[in-house]
Amino acid sequence: MTISTKHPLSDEATRELEEQFPALAALATNAAYERAKxxxxxxxxxxxxxxxAELPDGTEQIxxxxxxxxxxxxxxxxxxxxxRFPISETD
Incomplete structure (x- = not known):
């Protein structure tokens, strides 16, 4: 993936993309789980x-x-x- 500095994303566009992270992470985690099963x-x-441990036959073992x-x-x-890295100037 190439990063372009000619047309940086606006703060709003960046915020919108960042808001998608949790949902995309959940989808990726679920897809990996299903692939493994x-x-x-x-x-x-x-x-x-x-x-x-969820075994291949569907049984669970604590x-x-x-x-x-x-x-x-x-x-x-x-x-x-x-x-510890500061998150904002007040940290």
């Missing part, structure tokens, strides 16, 4: 608080209880990793 792969996922890595409080930021 069709090809007879065992799929490991989180379901109802457990890590579960592998372990899912443990949260971080306790998250809505509205409170926390840094992941060693570096």
């Amino acid at each position: 069709r090809s007879g792969q065992t799929i490991v996922l989180s379901k109802n608080g457990f890590i579960v 592998l372990s209880q899912a443990q949260p890595r971080h306790k998250v409080t809505p509205g409170v930021r926390f840094a992941i990793g060693a570096k």
Whole structure:
């Protein structure tokens, strides 16, 4: 993909494209899941608080209880990793 600097996108066009990211990510994730199921792969996922293996024959095997890595409080930021990059000038 070539990036053109002659005709940069407007802020509105960029915002509209960025708003599509979650839906496109969900579509890609679902497509990968379905492809793996069709090809007879065992799929490991989180379901109802457990890590579960979905076997090719359709049965599910609980592998372990899912443990949260971080306790998250809505509205409170926390840094992941060693570096924290500001999101805005006020950060």
